[in-house]
Amino acid sequence: MDMKKIEKKWQNYWQKEKLGVFNFKNVDKKYYCLEMFSYPSAAKLHLGHWYNYAPTDSFVRYKKMKGYEVFQPMGFDAFGLPAENYAIKTGIHPKDSTDKNIENMEQTLHEMGAMFDWSAEIKTCKEDYYKWTQWLFLKLYEKGLAYRKEAPVNWCPSCKTVLANEQVVNGACERCGSTVIKKDLTQWFFKITDYAEELLEGLNDLDWPEKTKIMQKNWIGKSVGAEIEFTCESGDKFKVFTTRADTLFGVSFIVLAPEHPLVKKLTSEKQRKAVEEYVYETSKASEIDRLSTTREKTGVYIGHNAINPINGALVPIYVADYVLYSYGTGAVMGVPSGDERDFDFATKYNLPIVRVTKGIDCPDDLPFHDEGILVNSPGFDGMTSEEGRKAIVKALIKEGKAEYKTNYRLRDWLVSRQRYWGAPIPVIHCDKCGAVPVPYKDLPVKLPYDVEFAPDGESPLKKHKGFMETTCPVCGGPAHRDPDTLDTFVCSSWYYLRYADAHNDKEPFNPEIINKVLPVDKYVGGAEHACMHLLYARFITKALRDMGYLNFDEPFKSLVHQGVILGPDGMRMSKSKGNIIAPDPYVEKYGSDTLRLYLMFGFSYTEGGPWNDDGIKAIVKFLDRVERLALKVKDLPKSAYNKIESNEKELLYASNYAIKCVDKDMENFSFNTAVARLMEYLNALYKYDGVEEKNNAVYLTAFKTFIKLLAPCAPHFAEEVNEWLGGKGSIFNTEYPVCDESALVKETVEVAVQINSKMRSRLNIANGASEEDIKNAILSDEKLSAEIGDKQIKKLIIVPGRLVNVII
């Protein structure tokens, strides 16, 4: 078959017939399947895109044939750093390179033959989209979910941008790999922590991979404990957070984070120089370095002490970089007997180590961090750790020195980027009125085109006078715009909503439409987004719900992660390793259906694996076999023979077995086994083809069934064959075959027979035979009865239709 020709033919047909276009009239039967949209890179589509989109498109086509009104939109996550870095390097404007890349990718996506609804296409860098990203920002601001604060942030010296903690990988910038350093800046944050508890709870009801849920759960990192107030000799007060208040008597020092305001205030003259030096050194170290386990714990005594609220003991205050100001209160109580880190620290600085917990029937060498019985804790000795915890906190609450507190590891989402290629933050700064949101009517705040990209540490927007200088919407006085743009994760945190109403120019989306089309029924994308994108999107959904725009709680009901296709060397594909496999040559040589079918057959979808094209010939052979049979079947004469005998029954069994299995496998994204079942079915058809006297009516129907089952996996090919067989219109507008269970009932079944759990024989036994019948069948079998001999049958274990175990 001329694959190139039929691909063109059917792609044009689908476009003309609007096969992929969602019809809102049928919204009751909607099935919203979404693949994560892609960043428009210069390198066209890579194999990863294919692996994500092609098998998922087969899933969507399968759903369409099952009678759903499917919605499978596609778009581009078009803002981001690479385009800007490219501009710095080459002078080509991000808008120009991005537009070109999108055009390229659109074309190759078309060539893939996926049934995307292009009428709902989104490009996040277009005004008609980022206008509403800005709207989202203003809404969050209005709701008190966006705020500004000065905070130590990750600063990438190469990208010259602030990165969220979530975007720092092993101390290096996620995108460029440079080591990240620290810098203080006033930044915009989204208050995702307000939703920490619901984001955690909501995981329970989601049809997501367990692994992903656990990752999010750990990311949110809930811990229940207490905040305890310590007073300093100076009278200043500070709080520590602890989950182990029962070890309070064991406190022998306090550690403050270097950024803690009390450090400056309380440090003694004698210690000032050492402390200042230490704080300065810390500011140079990246957070990753500070948190590294292999690094020796260091700290400096600030020359001031605090009073332990439970016993009045004086404990020295240290400053140490392993305590972070951004988590908890930025102050930690040091209990060397109960914590390994504190133990190391105390040993190094000769601080007392007092046991406060005794193990119950277990070794309890110090440091002992397990639960046990309280000791050396006057008034609380003998209590279990849990009782002690409650009693101590209760005692302190009475004095106003403690409160129960739940902490989350999750931090607020830093959204400011000192970059050009993003959605401008819609805020105006006025000397008189402060930070003033841009009025809705003035949206979008347009990203100017004529900017200077020279990498001098100043962002292109900040240098652009025409953009920066404006007037205050409140007082009308001179003011300047916020020079920062939004993290691209903001753009992608709501795109799945916009798709359903992509051309609305009055509002970001019509809630009535959205509430019918959403939530997404199946979301397919890489596991690397488990903690960032997927969490942000959930947060935004919940925030918009609370503003009254949405009536659902979760954006993605069901989630599938495709695996990663590695290079032939088993390593992740990358330019530097030179192991990138491009899909284009395969499409050129074998056709898109062949590549798609191979991706589906050769890998376990959620696992992926190293690329190897040995198996692609198998697919070519398979499709050739289908074609040869199709050419035969299409000219089949009417046969006089119309009986249903054993040959026909066997064919019908194969047919219905295939329907049942393929149906289930497609539903479960188990594409490799679905294709395997199709191959078996084809073998059965060939077998019947070799039969002398054929019932051509049965044969033709069985073959048509085969083509329907194949259609989602090889769409162009199946359309063509369907046309040969006299099919009118698209095969995807026909119904999916339904399994006739009665054809699957066999008169006899082969069961395995074990004697004392060892495989001994196989027997054909009547379907639904009683225990007695089975016993007789075994005893009348020569070989088996010889083996059993005159031994007593103690027990007969029967797994219906599968196995019999005779215990003698």
Next chain:
RNA sequence: GCCGAAGUGGUGAAAUUGGCAGACGCGCUGGACUCAAAAUCCAGUGGUAGCGAUACCGUGCGGGUUCAAGUCCCGCCUUCGGCACCA
């Protein structure tokens, strides 16, 4: 260090969730067709022993539970992914 996932023939991978390990392929071996090759078709293909029927062994390693374990439990080893002193 913590959390998570995985480890099955020469190879990509299956295994109805505790029930015949290796479906379906690739590769390989032999055969048919052919002057020959390609393509196609047929047969075989986990290992060891045997002419053979067959027997024994076999899902990273070591134990355990069970009539029965790739699957469950305990302890290791290796690989991959995520997180990084979370108090």
